[in-house]
Amino acid sequence: MASAPVDDDPFDMFGDSDDGSDQEMEVSRIAISLVERANRQAQNQQAPPKDGSTLPHFVDGDPNESLDLSAMDPLILPWKIPLYLGPMQLVASLPYGGGRGYVASRNLAAGTLVLVERPVISLPTDQWGDQLDLCTVLSLFEHPNASQLIYDLEHFHPTKLAVDGMLESCSKEQVVDMLGSLRSQYQEDNDEPLRALTESSSERSLTNSDGSPITETDALRILLSMRYNGLETGVYLHVAMLNHKDQPNCVKFLPTADKTYSEVRTTRSVAVGEPLTISYLPRILSHATRRKHLWEQHRFDLGADLPNSLRKMEQIATQQPPSALSEWDEGSTTNRIEVATAELEEIYQDANEQVVDWQALSSEGAEQAKALEQASLELFIEALDQLQNECHLLLIPCLRLHLDSCDLVQRDPTLSASQRVQLLCRMVVTARKLLALQERYHGRDHFDLARTNLDVAQTIEELLATSSKALVALALDGLGTPVSWSVLEHQSRKEYERISRLYPHDAETFIESGIVGV
Numbered sequence: 001m002a003s004a005p006v007d008d009d010p011f012d013m014f015g016d017s018d019d020g021s022d023q024e025m026e027v028s029r030i031a032i033s034l035v036e037r038a039n040r041q042a043q044n045q046q047a048p049p050k051d052g053s054t055l056p057h058f059v060d061g062d063p064n065e066s067l068d069l070s071a072m073d074p075l076i077l078p079w080k081i082p083l084y085l086g087p088m089q090l091v092a093s094l095p096y097g098g099g100r101g102y103v104a105s106r107n108l109a110a111g112t113l114v115l116v117e118r119p120v121i122s123l124p125t126d127q128w129g130d131q132l133d134l135c136t137v138l139s140l141f142e143h144p145n146a147s148q149l150i151y152d153l154e155h156f157h158p159t160k161l162a163v164d165g166m167l168e169s170c171s172k173e174q175v176v177d178m179l180g181s182l183r184s185q186y187q188e189d190n191d192e193p194l195r196a197l198t199e200s201s202s203e204r205s206l207t208n209s210d211g212s213p214i215t216e217t218d219a220l221r222i223l224l225s226m227r228y229n230g231l232e233t234g235v236y237l238h239v240a241m242l243n244h245k246d247q248p249n250c251v252k253f254l255p256t257a258d259k260t261y262s263e264v265r266t267t268r269s270v271a272v273g274e275p276l277t278i279s280y281l282p283r284i285l286s287h288a289t290r291r292k293h294l295w296e297q298h299r300f301d302l303g304a305d306l307p308n309s310l311r312k313m314e315q316i317a318t319q320q321p322p323s324a325l326s327e328w329d330e331g332s333t334t335n336r337i338e339v340a341t342a343e344l345e346e347i348y349q350d351a352n353e354q355v356v357d358w359q360a361l362s363s364e365g366a367e368q369a370k371a372l373e374q375a376s377l378e379l380f381i382e383a384l385d386q387l388q389n390e391c392h393l394l395l396i397p398c399l400r401l402h403l404d405s406c407d408l409v410q411r412d413p414t415l416s417a418s419q420r421v422q423l424l425c426r427m428v429v430t431a432r433k434l435l436a437l438q439e440r441y442h443g444r445d446h447f448d449l450a451r452t453n454l455d456v457a458q459t460i461e462e463l464l465a466t467s468s469k470a471l472v473a474l475a476l477d478g479l480g481t482p483v484s485w486s487v488l489e490h491q492s493r494k495e496y497e498r499i500s501r502l503y504p505h506d507a508e509t510f511i512e513s514g515i516v517g518v
Contacts, residue, residue: 075100087108097244106272112266117261121235133223242264246307249268267447284441313440344401369408377426380398380402380430410423463485
C-alpha cells in the first residue's frame, strides 16, 4: 500500500492552526470517529462475553507444589545442557507436537525464565524467516562442530529412525511425501546439489551417529528437520521442543547485537504439568494464514477449528471465515489486510532506521512520517469496516503500527502546538483501544501490555500539562474531567511498572551463577 503524500491530507490531521490555543483547537474528525468506536467497545466489554472468548487467567498456585510427571513419560535426549534450563521437564506423551514437548515441573508465575539457549545454527539477519535450502545443509557440513550437529539433528522430527524405518507413528505427509517432493525438485538439476552434499560430507569424514555414510536421503532429512524445527533466527535444540500454540504461555525473545542467545519466559501463570508453548510465527495473523504458514514451514495442521478464546476475535461480522489447506484465497479480507499491514510496517522500519536516539526528523522524513501515520490510521479504519468486528485480532498490528507512526511524527520539530495536541489525542484513543485488544488476546501479564500502558500514561501526562480541555473533549466513557484522566494516567503507569517487573533483564545472572531450575 503506497503512503499518501502529505499535501493530500484526507483527514486534515496536519492543517495549519491560528494560535494553537485550547479554545481554538478542535479534535480531528478521525479522532472523534475512533472515540465513538472506543465508547461502543467499552459498552460491549462491560459484561464478560458468554462465548468463552476471554483468555483464561490462571491464579498462581503454591510454587513448591510438585506433580508426579512419570505418567507423561519423561524424555532425555543426548543434547548438551543449554545456558540455562529452567523449571520444566521434557516428556513424550503430549497429545500434539509428535507427543514430545516441555511441561512445567512446578507452578510458574508470569515472567518466569524457563530457558536460555544459543542457536546451534545461526542465520544471518537478512535470511530471518526465509525458507532453508540445501545451501544451509552445506553450511552445516562446513561448520567446525558439524559431526555433533548431525548427531543432534537425528532426534529432530523427522528423526533418522523414522526416515530409515518408517515407524507407524511417522506421518506420511510430513516425511514420505516431503522427501519425495524434495528429491523430485533437486533431480530436476540432475542431482548435482545432492551429489555435492554427499561428496562434501565424505571429504570431511562426516557420518551418521551409527557410523554409516551420509546419503542423499540423509541430506534431505537434515534439510527437512531444519525446516520443520528452525525458527526465525536459526535452529535451537531445546527451544524446538516447545510446541506451538495460537495463544502461547511463553515468549521467545530474539538475540540482540550484544546477546547471542534467546531467552524464553512465561507470559502468564502456568500450572504444574501444563505444556509450555510459544508461537512459531513472528507476528499476529489470521487463522487461515497461520494454518497455511505452519503447514508449509513446520508441516503440521492447525485444523479448521478454533479455540473458544479466539472465536470472537477471528469472526468477520458474525461469521467464521473459511480455512482449508487445499485452498488459499489471496483476495480474502484477512489476507488483504495482512499484506497491507506488512507493507506499511516495512515502510515504518525503513523510516525508523534513519532516526537515531530520537533526533529530529528532516523535512523529508517528517513528511514521510506524517504520510505513514495517515496511511496507518486509514488502514485501521478500512480494516474495521471490512472486518465488521471491533475485537478482531488483526486490528492489533494495525493499531500498534499507528502508535509507532505517531512516535515518528512527534520527532518533527515543525509541529505546531495545536498539531501536537491533536496527534496526542489520536494516540491516546488508539492506545486505549490497543490495550483492550491486547489484554483480550494475550492476557493481562504479557510484556506487550507494558509498552502500551506506558504509551497511555505518557500521552495523558503531556496532554494534562498542555491541553486538559482536549482530553475532556474526547468524551470517553467515565473520563469527563481532568481528575479522571489523571487517575487513568496513574493506573496506566503503575501497570507499566508492574508488568515490567515481571520481565527483568536478569538472564546473565542465571547463566553466570550456574543456577538450574527445578
